[in-house]
Amino acid sequence: MTAVMTDEMQQMKTMIRNFVEKEVEPCAQQIEEEDAIPQHLVEQAKALGLFGISIPEQYGGIGLNTVEKANVLEQLGRTHNGFVSLISAHTGIGSTGLVKLASEYLKNKYLPDMAAGNKIAAFALSEPGAGSDATNLATRAEKKGDHWVMNGTKHFITNGPIADVFTVFALTDKEKGAKGGITAFLLEKDFPGLIIGKKDKKMGLRGSYTSQLIFEDCIIPDENVIGQVGMGYMSALKILGEGRVGLAARAVGSCDKLIELSAQYAKERIQFGKPIADNQAIQWMLADMATETEAARTLTMMAAEKIDEGKKVIKEASMAKLFASDVFNRVADKAVQIHGGMGYVSDYPVERFYRDARITKIYEGTNEIQRLIIARNVLQEA
Ligand SMILES: Cc1cc2nc3c(=O)[nH]c(=O)nc-3n(C[C@H](O)[C@H](O)[C@H](O)COP(=O)(O)OP(=O)(O)OC[C@H]3O[C@@H](n4cnc5c(N)ncnc54)[C@H](O)[C@@H]3O)c2cc1C
Structure with missing residues (x-):
């Protein structure tokens, strides 16, 4: 390994270690009992910039590289995994599509609020019939004029009940399937036809919520395609x-x-x-x-x-x-x-x-x- 830890990164690790030990861990039992993350912890995480670790500085984040981000997540892993799941699903699978693959329009529109933790992100690939075989999507999106119409169901979506924005994958060309027929879209929770299902009851990860997402003729503007049409897989x-x-x-x-x-x-x-x-x-x-x-x-x-x-x-x-x-x-x-x-x-x-x-x-x-x-x-x- 060649990565060198900068002084700045070392300071950030220490700061997160303190936050984890002095603030989060003392609330762990409360999170277990209430199945909820106390709002003051969310606010502290926002103030520390944790919701923006993977978002570039030009969009309001702190733009860590992957090694630096792994160091931060390692520190967060020392405490309640449900709390960490909220942040890691947001900064990881919830944000990466926008950060790495989306248009400038989408980045400018969504990333600043996500970096501040004012909009929470989720990633929706899994479906009742498409878990390990994620090529077998039944969720369809059809282009109609200047927008797309999505129908289908996703399940087990981390942050689903609390997210504001979702990276959602749908079949856009049945013939092509995973080879050019799946497209990624950015959906807002208020898009007409998006219904958030009820919270799942889980073995662990208390305070981290998963749910179904149901799309009933959900309308998505064309500019909310992430990356190229057909390249979603x-x-x-x-x-x-x-x-x-x-x-x-x-x-x-x-x-x-x-x-x-x-x-x-x-x-x-x-x-x-x-x-x-x-x-x-x-x-x-x-x-x-x-x-x-x-x-x-x-x-x-x-x-x-x-x-x-x-x-x-x-x-x-x-x-x-x-x-x-x-x-x-x-x-x-x-x-x-x-x-x-x-x-x-x-x-x-x-x-x-x-x-x-x-x-x-x-x-x-x-x-x-x-x-x-x-x-x-x-x-x-x-
Ligand atoms: C708490 C939680 C949070 C989640 N968060 C998200 C999220 O944010 N976004 C999202 O999109 N999804 C999410 N998921 C879904 C998760 O990614 C899937 O549950 C996972 O990919 C497995 O799919 P499945 O549950 O359908 O299992 P299945 O695919 O039905 O697998 C069942 C078993 O069969 C095995 N199996 C299947 N195919 C093969 C094969 N070819 N060879 C050998 N073994 C095989 C599997 O390994 C497993 O042991 C979450 C799930 C949970 C429980």
């Missing part, structure tokens, strides 16, 4: 590729926190007249947790660097997502084990991290799909 792959690196960085941050909590607990918990940390069985768990987390960090930062160098990164992004999410789940499992019964009750944060880890193996492409992508690339390269 390629756009989705690009957006998801970058998103996967962000997800991996968050997972690494969560692992760091779990290791700290577990080591601390192991030193304090006395059984058989000595700290449980004195037992080799506990030490080996901590050793594996720390080793795998460092490997995940290295893989993640390597993928982030490649994106910043403008290199093809699809394989590395999938590797980072696959490995970091698997490590997060293994680390969370060991953290619960080290905490014994205390790891199973919600008074201790490891119980929450354990539940929140599970989704990282499923969304932004399941880990089986990441393996397919990696294998396809390995076979092509051979």
Whole structure:
């Protein structure tokens, strides 16, 4: 790895670490109980510029590159994953299409409010019949004069119930399908014919909302096409590729926190007249947790660097997502084990991290799909 941490970036990391530890983590239990992010945390996140980390300065953001953004997400991963999900879905998959692929008109119209956190963004690809196979979209958009008419249903859309703007993918040419027949659109929540479904009840990620989006003859102005008509599937792959690196960085941050909590607990918990940390069985768990987390960090930062160098990164992004999410789940499992019964009750944060880890193996492409992508690339390269 060659990326050098600037003083400015180091300061930002410290600032976010303080925010996470002094402000967010003390509210974690409240978020769990109320299934809601306290508004004062959202306002603090706005003031810190967190909603604009991926948006260029000319549109009001702080325009971090991918390595810098991964460092920020790593720090945020140390706390409540539902809170982090609000920000990472907005700055990642919710914003990337506009930032990297949209017209100047769309960028000027939407990015400044998104950077300030005054408009929340979401990304809508998945459908009831199109999950892992995102080429199988049933949502259709038809051009009628100077606008498009969209019909269909998306589901599991993070930020769906609270978002103001949505990057939505629809079939625009059935014959061509994913090869030139899918288009990305920018929708506002008030566009006629867009209905937001009810909030899903989930295993974890409390405070982060997902829902269906239903399009009933939804009218979209032609200028709200993101990128070229027909190139939406390629756009989705690009957006998801970058998103996967962000997800991996968050997972690494969560692992760091779990290791700290577990080591601390192991030193304090006395059984058989000595700290449980004195037992080799506990030490080996901590050793594996720390080793795998460092490997995940290295893989993640390597993928982030490649994106910043403008290199093809699809394989590395999938590797980072696959490995970091698997490590997060293994680390969370060991953290619960080290905490014994205390790891199973919600008074201790490891119980929450354990539940929140599970989704990282499923969304932004399941880990089986990441393996397919990696294998396809390995076979092509051979
Ligand atoms: C909390 C949450 C937030 C989400 N946020 C968003 C969002 O913001 N935007 C969005 O568009 N989507 C979002 N999703 C959807 C998510 O990306 C999908 O759930 C995911 O891609 C898997 O699709 P699926 O649920 O339809 O599973 P399926 O595709 O039905 O897969 C079921 C199982 O079969 C396996 N499988 C499928 N095909 C293959 C294959 N060819 N080879 C081997 N195994 C296979 C899968 O790996 C999985 O284990 C979210 C989901 C959740 C739960």
